[in-house]
Amino acid sequence: MTDAPTTASINISLADFDGDEDEITRGALTVMLNHGGLARTLVDGVLELVRDHTLWRLTISGNMGHTVDTLTNRGADNPFTTARGAGHVGGITLTRDDGTFDIVISGNTLVATREGVGSPEALLEHTLRNAAHLARHEAGHAALALRGEDSASYRDVTGLTPTDDAHRPHLALHIEDHRIERYTAVHAPSPFKHAEHLTDAIAHLRRELNYSKQHWHDNIDAAAFRTMDAANGLVRVLAYLSAELGLETPRRPNRPDPLPEGWNDYVEESWDAWSLTFHRLRPVDEPMQTAELRAILADLSRLNTAWLTSIGINYGIDDQDREFIAWERDHY
Structure with a gap:
């Protein structure tokens, strides 16, 4: 039996927090990652569905579009966008050529609330709930790909x-x-x-x-x-x-x-x-x-x-x- 990986053995990157507001968000997330249990919540969420921690990397992004474009070398004529109708995506799982995955989660989505919260403690509680959900959701895409059940495996349908x-x-x-x-x-x-x-x-x-x-x-x-x-x-x-x-x-x-x-x-x-x-x-x-x-x-x-x-x-x-x-x- 092997010990479960610790958060220290799994690197969580912060990327593309560039503006003044982004720096505030980055600062809050850094405190939560180091002292509020956010790192453990994210890692546990992914490990629940993808037990091999060598198969994935996790990035929290202040600008998902730019982060995804950088990771995938998308050209300026075909940038990644987060808009989906009236909503947006809060994360994405990128399958790499070597069979590993880059999981990118929006830092702004992690701390976003529909209504304001009354205290730093309430914001932390909300962020941890959001992180637990988003980590499992993105890990789910990786789990399906590893089992050969992602959309690429069944999207070719005849008779329509x-x-x-x-x-x-x-x-x-x-x-x-x-x-x-x-x-x-x-x-x-x-x-x-x-x-x-x-x-x-x-x-x-x-x-x-x-x-x-x-x-x-x-x-x-x-x-x-x-x-x-x-x-x-x-x-x-x-x-x-x-x-x-x-x-x-x-x-x-x-x-x-x-x-x-x-x-x-x-x-x-x-x-x-x-x-x-x-x-x-x-x-x-x-x-x-x-x-x-x-x-x-x-x-x-x-x-x-x-x-x-x-x-x-x-x-x-x-x-x-x-x-x-x-x-x-x-x-x-």
Whole structure:
């Protein structure tokens, strides 16, 4: 039997804290890492799912975009961005050519709160909860890759229409996130509720649909991108939300209480189908076969097309592989 690695044997890097506010955040995180238990919380969270500490490195970043661009040598014409619809990503797991992983977590996300906290002790408690969640979430991506169950292993699905197939790449990623969030919902819940994120995502989609409806004559490609990006952002939140809320019975998903504004317009009609399909997946610590994952991805892709139609977006790919879109409501 070998001893568990200590935080001293695992280097946690701080990167890209450049501005004055970043220096304040860096200072607070340094104190928490050295004296507040943050290092142990992060390391324990990753080790829970990836026991071999030689397979991963952990960086806390003040500018995730720049850190990721540096690690991956991305060019200035294709920078990494953290925006995802109305939300953003708080971390990313990068698979390297040698089979190891760079886990990057946003320092700003670690200390972010929806409302102010009343004391340094309360901020530390919140940050530790956030760290426990984010560490396990990012480790989950590494664990899936190590088992050959990451999105690359199942994203190639045959038998879909060109329209359904257009949704497949995004949904393959959402499958990973849902499986991980099913695990963290039990072992390290996020201090942020995805029902609150859903309110923002619905409002963002509504704004983008109305803008695209009004301005598509100027640039239909740009309007289509805005619409589909916002729609995918909402579906991403649904993947997280279904994991957070769970099922009331095997055939009845739980719903947020209270229902977010816009729920009945954009989610209610399809919620059972979304949640029940996602719940055919198993949490990240329970292996699945590639065939199972592909079957669920295919059904989610078909559901995505049906959902867009139900909210007044006629989107598709025709027989000549040409994209088309029409906004069928006067106002969203």
